[in-house]
Amino acid sequence: MKITSAEFKKGIRGTDKILGELRLQIPFIGRSNVGKSSLMNFVLNRKNLVKSGKTPGKTLEINFFLVNKEFYFVDLPGYGYAKKSVEMRNQLGRMIQWYLFDVEVFERKIVLVLDAKAGPSDMDMEMLRLLREHNRDLVVVANKIDLLNQKERSRKLKAISNLMPGIEIIPCSAKKKEGREEILKALSE
Ligand SMILES: Nc1nc2c(ncn2[C@@H]2O[C@H](COP(=O)(O)OP(=O)(O)O)[C@@H](O)[C@H]2O)c(=O)[nH]1
Numbered sequence: 001m002k003i004t005s006a007e008f009k010k011g012i013r014g015t016d017k018i019l020g021e022l023r024l025q026i027p028f029i030g031r032s033n034v035g036k037s038s039l040m041n042f043v044l045n046r047k048n049l050v051k052s053g054k055t056p057g058k059t060l061e062i063n064f065f066l067v068n069k070e071f072y073f074v075d076l077p078g079y080g081y082a083k084k085s086v087e088m089r090n091q092l093g094r095m096i097q098w099y100l101f102d103v104e105v106f107e108r109k110i111v112l113v114l115d116a117k118a119g120p121s122d123m124d125m126e127m128l129r130l131l132r133e134h135n136r137d138l139v140v141v142a143n144k145i146d147l148l149n150q151k152e153r154s155r156k157l158k159a160i161s162n163l164m165p166g167i168e169i170i171p172c173s174a175k176k177k178e179g180r181e182e183i184l185k186a187l188s189e
Pocket residue numbers: 030031032033034035036037038039051052053054056057078143144145146147172173174175176
């Protein structure tokens with residue numbers, strides 16, 4: 001897949017007619033601060049289209065970006081801060097679950113973003129369980145792989161694979177620009 005264009009379309013907080021469009025939606029989900037927005041910019045080859053930042057929990061809406069005038073990248077709020085664990089039951093958590101599990105769309109491919117160094121959190125595992133329970137089409141990536149040296153890297157990837165059997169884990173780094181082709185390939189399968 002080649003990216004030829006990307007533009008912000010709109011942010012929503014609840015039901016909206018954009019959800020009913022006959023277009024593929026590709027939401028990036030994961031913990032706050034794991035690098036969802038950075039990764040979307042990297043994959044789209046755009047510097048600052050998707051707002052990323054140091055303040056966790058900044059994204060309060062579900063933001064739609066039209067890509068190649070054809071499908072949507074969807075930026076969602078993160079679930080839970082690094083330390084102060086916000087439960088999936090709070091308002092943002094409910095919004096994420098509503099979009100992923102209550103809203104049926106034309107087609108959806110979900111990118112679950114993990115922290116390569118920290119590995120999957122309890123909430124990541126819970127999210128994975130829910131995604132599988134709902135038979136969601138899924139791509140799992142391990143971001144911030146640049147924080148690991150060669151040895152830690154293979155050890156960590158193996159450990160993550162063991163926790164998520166039967167799922168291919170794509171190592172990537174928005175910072176060091178690694179894994180873009182692999183992610184695009186997985187999304188076009
Ligand atoms: N080292 C490293 N830092 C990253 C990477 N991707 C994102 N970050 C940093 O992680 C922080 C959170 O990124 P952001 O994209 O806003 O995360 P989001 O909350 O999941 O959308 C920012 O300070 C980024 O610069 C990466 O691949 N490697």
